[in-house]
Amino acid sequence: MIKVEGLTKRYARNVAVDNISFEVGKGQIVGFLGPNGAGKTTTMRVLTCFLPPTSGTAEVAGYDVVQQPMEVKKRIGYLPETPPLYPDMEVAEYVEFVGKLKGMPTGDLAAKVADACERCHITDVRKKLIAKLSKGYKQRVGLAAAIVHNPDVLVLDEPTAGLDPEQRRETLSLIRQLAGDHTVILSTHILPEVEQTCEQVIIISKGQLKAIDTMANLDRRLRGAEIIQVEVEARQGTLGRDTVQQRLEQVAGVQRVTFREAKGQRLAFDVEGTSGQNIQPDLARTVVAADWNLVELHAAGLGLEEIYLQLTGAGAPANQGGAQ
């Protein structure tokens, strides 16, 4: 649905987007991540025909953003970082105005406007002046304007920035409802939002693509060896930390055991196994055979924050930073 190939955008001598390529399939919801100045907004502006690329191509629903911008605009809804609202228009009046600009037929325009307002939960303020709305409501009006023509693709630039937790939750649930019918690409700096909402993530840094993959694949790719978190409980006077650690180290397939913390009688360890080898059953047997209580045993994922920091941080290892 979205196909970007070798996209580069230069502002004077500054390269904002540097030769990035990615594809997003129909109905997917993709998180677009990167530090400030990474090139997210620039990429989105190219996809939505607001900026021409310096080189490379971008296609939306099979139409080229440079060759066929009218076709692209019909199929794309864009919520910019700051939605371009007219403060002295009423809410529904503005959404209708945007619908007309997008060339929607006038016959069912009123019904489509009402539907967009309903989906964005702004029906109760449809007669209010935009100037009198709170930031969260303004954001919803921007979203209603982005979806009024029922576009195939939605490009949302930090749709939840500045919203309170309740509004954020509502906006995200709305976005999740929209995915499926629509392909959604959304940027945000709030990583848990991406973990909860997106199937795929695209990570860029300094204009360069660092990764495009599912969360699970990124986790697997970056983690290398599997980490198992083990927590055991001492029976009175039975065990010292070193004894536990040594026994765990002797389990086949274990590469390293690191002590994490002591919580009263409980001891927590991170056990690094050999990639592709399931060491959990043997770890469990060892703990039980030694007559300790097994409190917890599970494989630990990296979490998006760690993945993100590895790929965008100063210490990002070069061999893991490559795009696929």
Ligand SMILES: Nc1ncnc2c1ncn2[C@@H]1O[C@H](COP(=O)(O)OP(=O)(O)OP(=O)(O)O)[C@@H](O)[C@H]1O
């Ligand atoms: N109109 C412009 N003229 C010159 N340089 C620009 C312009 N817009 C953006 N840039 C530069 O392009 C680079 C990418 O900016 P962009 O706004 O795409 O980043 P971003 O990933 O959206 O960042 P943020 O998370 O802060 O929104 C930055 O170095 C920025 O300074």
Ligand SMILES: [Mg+2]
């Ligand atoms: Mg931006």
